[in-house]
Amino acid sequence: MHYGIDVGGTKTEIAIYDPTWQCLDRWREPTPADDGEALLALLAGMVRKADRRHGGRGSLGLGFPGVIDEHGRLVAANLPGLRSFVLETALAAHLDRDFIIENDSRCFVVSETGPGGAAEGVMHAFGAILGTGAGGGALVDGRLLKGAGRFAGEWGHLPLPATAARRYDLPLLPCGCGLEACLEGYIAGPGLVRLHRHFGGRSTSAEQWHQAWLAGEGAARRARECHLALLGDALANVVKLLSPRVIIIGGGLSAMDDLVAALPAAMAEHLFPGVEVPDVVRSRLGDASGVRGAAMLGAGITTTA
Ligand SMILES: [Zn+2]
Structure with missing residues (x-):
């Protein structure tokens, strides 16, 4: 057992x-x-x-x-x-x-690259969790990447890209890790709510934002555009560093099928020609x-x- x-x-x-x-x-x-x-x-x-x-x-x-x-x-x-x-x-x-x-x-x-997982048998994969935070882990050549200081995979604490911060006039928020303007504060569930409110929306949960977006509300659409730009940039950075075959999305936001489906195109905007965009799949084991x-x-x- x-x-x-x-x-x-x-x-x-x-x-x-x-x-x-x-x-x-x-x-x-x-x-x-x-x-x-x-x-x-x-x-x-x-x-x-x-x-x-x-x-x-x-x-x-x-x-x-x-x-x-x-x-x-x-x-x-x-x-x-x-x-x-x-x-x-x-x-x-x-x-x-x-x-x-x-x-x-x-x-x-x-788990997701193991038996019955969303990327079963894949040797190069990145797991990106978008829940209350933005965690991550990489499988490289079938082995879990830890690194010398065991910090490998912490993509949520990469910095907010300056181009997006300027384009969307985003505030630089302190992060729980002690740094300023880590991506986690903008791309995880609470971050998506923050973006919606930044653009004038009133949601208090990612699910409420999603309902507003489905209903075509303007602030929710702006938040979606900004969120996808940030996520696409961040995951493209992961691809440049680790070259995964598959990216598996987990956490509460992975329940939004439309978000998972939109990620390959969002990433492609930040990758240079000749780089293959990895498959993006939703967690199977939740x-x-x-x-x-x-x-x-x-x-x-x-x-x-
Ligand atoms: Zn941080």
Whole structure:
């Protein structure tokens, strides 16, 4: 058996898979985000409970929101309780087996290129999550790209392109990472709402923006044009650096089929002749991708580079 755990800012999920990646069981618990010790105890308890329920001892992979740096510390995550911990060491003290920890966006690309995923068997892929934030992970030659400092794939913290900032008169917003005008603040779900309001709209959720856009509202159309220009530029930068065959879109915004379908043309505007625009597909495993990718990494079926 293989266990995957996806630690979220509010909920933590465990899923148990058989060797063919059929899900045998899954459940969620509230995340004690402010209390690191309680969170570590919760994770250990979930693993013990999985062992008891299934009469075995599964391999283990854990996905966390935020980057885990080369020292095993969690950086820029929405889990204040873990801020003072060296995550790898603290988990080793609580868990009774070997485990792999990874950023949840990287777990996503592992899952979507694995059995039953949207890009099954693809060796060069980029997973782009557009939800409350903009996370990413790259598979290069079949291996998950981490890099020396383990920051590889953080496309959401590339800067806003100056041309678009000028054309749309965009404000330079502070980002949670400490930098200014990171793309995440404009292209993820809350960013799309921000763009709509910037152009005079009144939505409070990406879904409300989408309804306004479908209804042909002017501010919503301007926001869409700006959003696509930013996303096309950002993903074209990913293509220039990593040359993926497929880009898989996940997170809440991936539910908008029209957005996913518009991305290849938006990217093509920022690529030079002769560069093939990769296929852009929507996540097939949806919310389950993070937990499944963590389990796959824990099982050792995808290695890292
Ligand atoms: Zn940032």
